[in-house]
Amino acid sequence: MQTVLIVDPFSTGKLYAPLLNAQGVRCIAIISTRNLPDHFSSDLIEDNFQEVYYWEEALLMTLEHLPLTAVIAGCETAIYLTDYLTEILGIPGNTRITSDLRRNKFSMQQALKDHQLANIASTLLSSPSRIAEVVATLEDTGTYVVKPLNSAATEGVVFAQGKAEVETALNNAAWQQKNDLGETNLGFIVQPFxxxxxxxxxxxxxxxxxxxxxxxxxxxxxxxxxxxxxxxxxxxxxxxxxxxxxxxxxxxxxxxxxxxxxxxxxxxxxxxxxxxxxxxxxxxxxxxxxxxxxxxxxxxxxxxxxxxxxxxxxxxxxxxxQTRHGRIAFFCSDQSRPFVAPSPEALAQVRADPAYGGHRYFIRPGDTTPITVDLATCPGLFWLQHPSEQQLDISAAHLRNYLWR
CATH class of the missing domain: 3.30.470.20 (ATP-grasp fold, B domain)
Structure with a gap:
């Protein structure tokens, strides 16, 4: 029987094990650290795994005796440990020598530059001590992006107009603080928009x-x-x-x-x-x-x-x-107000729509909705699929009226 390790089987990484189990593949979960946020660790479905281990170096003695086929990265937090285990255990995969290229936003832009591919010029700051030096090199009217080196999605990303706003963004940045992945921010980069x-x-x-x-x-x-x-x-x-x-x-x-x-x-x-x-x-x-x-x-x-x-x-x-057309549509909150979930009658109308695939809210009834300015402040979404692209437009307008008011 083939056996695979899935490191941090959270987010969409939790989708692997049920499919692998159905194909007769034995799955073992490795949790990279005990310090992962609850919204990650609560994703773990232990019944999908023969064993669940928390990573420590001594675990190698156990893993070395298993007939392993692959080490799978479940999500962003898994990259470094996945590459390490792949290399140490002699399994085909990605080498840990280049792990930074798949996780560090400065390193990946440098890799593009080194290969003479289109890239975004990036200035790295590993501490606030360089803020004044970096800001002095910027244009007064330029548009810039300030982002953490190792966050996910749009967390911590700030769009700044001119050097003054860049300076403000860097001064207010979450230096050495935990991000949404439970990792410490390793620094920030400044890029032209x-x-x-x-x-x-x-x-x-x-x-x-x-x-x-x-x-x-x-x-x-x-x-x-x-x-x-x-x-x-x-x-x-x-x-x-x-x-x-x-x-x-x-x-x-x-x-x-x-x-x-x-x-x-x-x-x-x-x-x-x-x-x-x-x-x-x-x-x-x-x-x-x-x-x-x-x-x-x-x-x-x-x-x-x-x-x-x-x-x-x-x-x-x-x-x-592509056999059908698909769309994920995002809700947008224009004001802060208590969230009210759709009525059962509204949900019945939603489920009857020919393109409806499902919906998800990131807030609970009674929560105050954030004003939406980016993906991080999006209160929810729904998804559609249908043979007709025109039907997606019709259904998207229809479903917004029932799912988000």
Whole structure:
């Protein structure tokens, strides 16, 4: 029987074990640290695993005697330990020498630069002592992004107009504080803001060959004083000719990050000069996207990731086809007010919609809704899938009226 280790099987990483178990693969969970936040550790479904271990070096004596096929990274917090175990245990995977390229936002931009690929010029600050020095090099009227080195999603990301706002953002930054992943912020980077539509390319590496599993495009709107309120994420056809420059760049960027095995989640801006990577991670797309992809693409991201980890034969480069249209739509709160959940009658109308896939709130009834200015302040979402792209537009407008008032 094949046996795999899944490090930090949280977020979408919890989707691996049920599918692997159904294929007769024995799963063992490794929790990277006891200091993970509750909203992560509560994701653990112990019944999916033969054993659940908390990481300590002495555990290697146990793991070395197991017939292991793969070490799988469940989420962002798993990257370093996954690469370490892969190398120490002699299992095909990604080397720990290059772990930073898949986790550290400064290192990944440097890797693109070293490979002469489009990149975003990034200035690194490991302590507040360099704030004045860095701010002095900026333009008075430039638009910049300040972001933590090792956070996830949009946590801690600040858009700043001019050097004065950059200075304020850095002075107010969470230096050496715990982030939403339970990790300590290792520093911050300052980057010029790159304008253009934002895409997500999800790939799976089969021994250094990259299969594009999905391509998505964000729609952003200007609301609540922010230009970065996300309205939706739409799935696109990876075989579309007009997307090939984006896909070609994504594959080259994945190679620059030395990803050999497993999924790659890459965020890219298609700027006027061409595609440029914002950041990437060596793990599955987060949220509900992998489940939506199962209904939209054949083969889908999750099944491809499992095949890649288990060393199965890689599919043809153009094997993935879009069989239906999919969309994730985000709720937006324009004011702070108590959240009231939809009535049973409203939910009945929602479930009767032909494109409805599901919905999720990030707040509970009675909670005060934050004013939405980015993904971090989004109060919830719903998802759709249907053969007709036009039906997605109709259903999205219909469902917003029932799910968010």
């Amino acid at each position: 790159v304008a253009g539509p934002e895409y997500v390319v999800d790939m799976v590496a089969f021994a250094g060959t990259y299969i594009v599993a999905s391509v998505c495009k964000y729609t952003k709107v200007h609301k609540n004083g922010s230009k970065f309120v996300y309205e939706s994420l739409d799935t696109l056809d990876p075989q579309s000719a007009e997307l090939q420059p984006l896909i070609d760049y994504a594959r080259q960027a994945a190679a620059a990050l030395s990803i050999q095995v497993g999924p790659i989640h890459m965020e890219i801006i298609w700027a006027e000069a061409g595609p440029v990577m914002i950041e990437a991670g060596g793990r599955l797309h987060g949220g509900i996207a992998p489940q939506l992809f199962q209904q939209v693409y054949q083969p889908d991201l999750l099944s491809l990731a499992i095949d890649g980890y288990l060393g199965r034969q890689k599919p043809q480069a153009d094997a993935v086809t």
